[in-house]
Amino acid sequence: MEDDAPVIYGLEFQARALTAQTAETDSIRFLVGTQSLKFDNQIHIIDFDDENNIINKNVLLHQAGEIWHIGASPADKAVLTTCYNKTSDSRVVSCAAVWRMPSDWETGSHDSPDDSAHNPQTLELLCHLDDSPHGNAACVLWEPMGDGKRVISLADNHALLWDLHESSTQAKVSSTATLEGKGQLKFTSGKWSPHHNCSQLATANDTAIRGWDLRTMSQIYCIENAHGQLVRDLDFNPNRQYYLSSCGDDCKVKFWDVRNVQEPVKTLEEHSHWVWSVRYNHSHDQLVLTASSDSRLILSNMVSISSEPFGHLVDDEELSEGEENHQEDKGKEPLKDSVVSTYEEHEDSVYAAEWSSADPWLFASLSYDGRLVINRVPRALKYRILL
Template sequence: MDDDAAVIYGLEFQARALTAQTAETDAIRFFVGTQSLRFDNQIHQIDFDDENNVINKNIFLHREGEIWDMKACTYDRNILATIYNTATSAKAEMRGMLWKVPEEFDTSLNDDNATVQSLQPLASLYSADHGDLKALMWHPSGDTQRLITLADNHILSWELDGPDARVSSATPLEGKGQPRFTTGAWNPHHNSSQIATANENAIRGWDLRSMKQTYCIESAHSQLVRGLDFNPNKQYYLASCGDDCKARFWDVRNCNEPVKVLADHSHWVWGVRYNNFHDQLVLTSSSDSRVILTNTSSISSEPFGHYDDEDEEEMCDKKEGLEDGVICTYEEHEDSVYAVEWSTADPWLFASLSYDGRLVINRVPRNIKYNILL
């Protein structure tokens, strides 16, 4: 079997929620959440055996409603958060819930005839005073149990105390026309004291200590901003993507113009993700049914690659071999690709999810991997 070949896993229902099991750094694991209107929804815990190119699965019920987003806990691999749509007597609402995942991956549940299990609910993240939940962010370092959610037009900070979760602070988003949040990302730098949020086509930075706005990119995209991600190695660099079919990269110290723009997709770009270790590798996913891996060395923490001495000629040679541009286009999907995530256990492997319930696991091409490592 070709080690570089994609591995495909099909879900029974439509899906758009994908997350890596963030606190698990030994096994390659992802969670996928379904979005069915007619049946009980499910959470699939995916374990990838990279030696045999085989997927194993555990399936858990999620009766609360359609799963729109998921985020694995950064400090405990056995905690998972979902954002879901549930119908009450009055209306449909977007709520959040924390779940307890079993301690060990149970391979016996991989049998298609095995009983689907239920997850243990830990705490509700719903606040009736602040409207629908739009996004959820765990503290990036995992050193604390702090959790932040974005409601319609409030940033909510939560305190987790055993089975209970309560709102400790709420900061409103002010502006004309009742602006509403769409997504957000927690900055892993500056002692994790900053976040970025998106509303319509604007991006805003916030200092969590004062809950004051630190910067604003008013027209970051010409249409709705769909995704944000901070560079893990360069503290002022932020990536965004949106309905203008582009991914843009920003130095938040000077927000007048993006430092780089990618325009390789032909429809809305839903996700942008920096590689967790090699920030020159960036993934984007789109409604054009494609996932694109791009080299952004010119704005990365390693613009010249790895080098052992200060020989200028050698540095120039290496720079010529690391030109920016599309590395690979992955076309295994046939529907909108709503999510893409890097593995936290293998820096050269990632998963993508399309609306038709197709999960695809792919790898960085070997020649690119060796070029970076050597």
Template structure:
């Protein structure tokens, strides 16, 4: 009897360990260097990412990476991008087969950054061709160019629109564009210029998903500026947001007015755009430049940062999130009608704490991008300059703390 109890207890411990054990990361290596990564935003059923390469000697590529979560394997399609090294990639929010790239356009007389919209070929609308090693060419829809304005370094899609409005970020200005239904024509509708001493240049831009998407945030040098797209005028600014260059921005998708920034001072900061005298929270977890910051789309207490220190860090910022007391399962309030609200909150919604949840160290080079999946809120991809893509997950223990 005692032997049987021992074996039962051992089996239960083994089962518990299996449940709580995190899956190993999945690594995908590109042939060329790379720094452009995005989730395929309009694809909400499959876990899918797009990666663009940077090669000076060979034609560049778009890799469409599909992650099979059940079997923990990756499939891919590879598409030729013959217009130069890809510095930025973004995906249409409504059509999973349309994407935008910014690339180094080299001609006989000059070298400048250009932007264009592309369509993945129709035969790849369904399924993935992971058996073929050859590249298939993307279909060019249109170029986002204007005779008076050049050097576009990123394309921002309107986050909650119909996929017909984009912004191109240039060195000292940004342009707004309207696309026709097929995306084959783009009409410039507005321009805003950066006015400052010297030759000021934008380093980042992010479209605000709140306020009917009428506002964007931009970064130049150490400053952050907010712009109203209806007037194309600056409405507020944070003069010294970071002590060194600001590299990336992200709005909290679930909490209006909250903005994250990161930069060369190795810090990530969180701001309330209504009162910008002091940041709400400052993180100093990286030891080199921080290139990317991203809020989780559903559980905004989870924040990803990536850095030139070769690490991706998952942090909890629960104190300034939309779920400061954790997740409340629907119907929990009625479990015990005799409990008062404070007692029930104390038992059901224990306060979460801020701090590092996990540090991911599978990369060996600067990690230029980390992006959450749009199909699975607990999964993300990161990309380092040596062409290594790593698929990782939120630790299960932290996932259960949020859900239970």
């Protein structure tokens, strides 16, 4: 079985921000935000045509500043948030805002793709998540699987829970949590847990990982020294509610059970430089994607700590019909925890990697030089998981 070759797309600018369009489940679509200090920044909407292996791109202008983080609304395809740097009076300020894509971006691009490149449409600002009193925004998190009404923004040492009103044109802080401690504490990253009725948040600051209860806005757990150095990213296992993965500057990827935070459940040490991003596959949580500044992307198969480990019978209700039929034959060879493959298409640090929300076997990765690579899970593995 020949695996399809990776598809590469080059952006003109350097870029760090990448997300899948969460609300879009029919077509494979990623959003990329660029970083340029001199030119108008752009949001590239990358559509991937799975059958023809072709990329279609659309560009929207994001004139507010260079994009550090991007998040797509889980409810409305057209709504997204960005964290961006604004320079004014030789001061650099990080802001966050909610945007709406112009409604006709799609038609415009199909009619005349050349035009869109020359005359890109501009994003429509819905509202600022104006947290300037609270400092610089690091990232904005949408409520997972929510109705697109609630977001959390992390700014310096504050976590702010916002309610969006009137089709997201107004944002109000409903509650805040503050990280107390010595020195200048700063959230570097966070993740809204899809479990427990979306009432939990995990954040990373320096080498620690903290869990928060959003109802009381209080800390519920803390993993001190989760990594030897800075923690760069977090992700929740989509199926196992207490499992959390983290990555950081010690080149390690760690898997935690938040009920017992003394020791990680598992540690991966495959990268040779800082790991910037870790992502669970949304459907098959044994597949874990990690991106690192050693210019590599690694896909690992963590069977032993997944929700469908070998020999474990998953409840029938949880399985779709097709999966159920094949579940019995799965017991041929046990799969071990292993690196599935290492992708070396990038030539600069890879800061982001995302799974597609439409196709669970497809993922994109973005390196600093603006190269976006779309890859698939190797077919052999795919069939082994399915069959």
